[in-house]
Structure formats: structure tokens, C-alpha cells
Amino acid sequence: xxxxxxxxxxxxxxxAIAFVFNVPRKAWALVLTALVLGLAGYASQASPDLKGAPxxxxxxxxxxxxxxxxxxxxxxxxxxxxxxxxxxxxDAYVRRGDYAVAGTLLRTIVHDNPNDSExxxxxGNALTFQADGMLTPASQLAYRRxxxxxxxxxxxxxxxxxxxxxxxxxxxxxxxxxxKLEEMPPGAPGRDALAQRLANLDAALRQLxxxxxxSSAK
Numbered sequence: 561x562x563x564x565x566x567x568x569x570x571x572x573x574x575x576a577i578a579f580v581f582n583v584p585r586k587a588w589a590l591v592l593t594a595l596v597l598g599l600a601g602y603a604s605q606a607s608p609d610l611k612g613a614p615x616x617x618x619x620x621x622x623x624x625x626x627x628x629x630x631x632x633x634x635x636x637x638x639x640x641x642x643x644x645x646x647x648x649x650x651d652a653y654v655r656r657g658d659y660a661v662a663g664t665l666l667r668t669i670v671h672d673n674p675n676d677s678e679x680x681x682x683x684g685n686a687l688t689f690q691a692d693g694m695l696t697p698a699s700q701l702a703y704r705r706x707x708x709x710x711x712x713x714x715x716x717x718x719x720x721x722x723x724x725x726x727x728x729x730x731x732x733x734x735x736x737x738x739x740k741l742e743e744m745p746p747g748a749p750g751r752d753a754l755a756q757r758l759a760n761l762d763a764a765l766r767q768l769x770x771x772x773x774x775s776s777a778k
Contacts, residue, residue, distance in 0.1 A: 637749025
């Protein structure tokens with residue numbers, strides 16, 4: 561991967577974090593700092609096989625965790641809501657960026673009630689973001705269970721697509737969002753939230769492509 565592509569992907573990552581997840585403007589500086597450090601590491605190592613980005617600052621983890629919880633709540637319909645009060649505690653840990661503790665609590669919830677679709681979705685999120693936003697076998701299992709229990713909910717499609725986008729699989733992630741949106745009837749719970757995030761992503765992609773065209777024309 562060339563350094564120009566790395567810059568483009570970093571720009572997309574920032575746009576997605578800032579606009580798709582609606583991270584507060586006050587946290588943008590932390591996001592940019594993490595991306596710049598990652599690019600600096602990539603440039604100095606000059607090897608795509610080496611991990612160049614340091615761990616996220618705790619403040620950035622907290623902003624990301626809060627966005628994950630809020631987004632899940634926007635996507636989950638009233639009929640899929642978890643009635644387990646322990647989910648509130650797990651969400652508090654996610655908001656702090658402590659995904660490991662949250663995952664332990666969520667495993668307890670799904671063990672006690674294997675039909676709790678929101679808890680399975682939350683567990684998938686905790687496991688994915690504990691792995692820096694990457695899908696793992698465990699998180700995929702949790703997402704698959706959430707999808708089986710609530711096939712009409714856009715939650716699983718959104719977060720799996722979000723993980724693909726973070727990995728640079730932009731088209732796959734967007735296609736997953738667009739495909740789920742297309743199959744959802746108007747007024748379905750979570751549809752408007754998914755449609756807004758897809759529109760935000762498309763706007764960010766258009767802006768980045770325009771910037772890339774301008775840079776290549778110079």
C-alpha cells in the first residue's frame with residue numbers, strides 16, 4: 561500500500577468516525593492525533609505488514625465507546641430491547657472504552673437469556689472494538705446470533721459494515737449497509753438511523769474522491 565493510499569484511508573477513517581458515528585467536535589483533535597501518529601509510524605517503518613499505529617488514547621476510547629452505545633440504541637427497535645438491567649452497567653463500561661469488562665458482563669446476560677438479541681449485538685460490539693474494530697470469530701458468532709434472533713433489525717449489518725470500512729473494505733461495508741437499507745420497509749425501527757449513516761458515508765466518500773482528484777491534477 562502506497563503512502564498516498566494510506567493518507568486517503570486515514571482521511572476516510574476520520575470522516576467516518578466524525579460524521580458517521582457523530583463523534584463530538586471536541587474529540588476530533590484526539591482522532592486526528594491518533595491518525596497522524598499512525599501515518600507517522602507507517603512512514604517510518606515503510607512496511608504494510610508492520611503495525612504502525614499506537615493504542616488509542618483513553619479519551620478517544622471513551623468517545624468511541626459512547627458512540628457505539630448510542631448508535632446501537634438508535635438501531636435497535638422497541639421489540640428487540642433487552643430487559644436485563646445488567647446491560648446498563650455493560651454500556652457504562654463501553655462508554656469508558658473498557659470493552660473487556662463489558663464483554664464479561666454481556667456474556668453473563670446471554671448465558672442467562674440466549675434469546676436476548678440486543679445483548680448479543682452489544683456483545684458483538686464489545687468483542688469487535690476490544691480488537692480495535694476488527695471482526696473476530698467470537699464477535700462474528702455474537703453478531704450472527706443477534707441477526708438470527710432479530711433478522712429485521714439493521715444493527716448487525718451496520719456494525720459489521722462499520723468494521724469492514726475500518727479495515728479499508730469500503731465497498732463491502734457500504735454494500736452491506738445499502739443492501740440492508742433496501743430490504744427494510746419505510747418506517748421500520750432503525751431504518752432512518754441507518755439511512756442517515758449511509759448518506760454521511762457517501763458524502764464523506766465523495767469529498768475524499770474530490771480531494772484525491774484535485775491532488776492528482778496538481
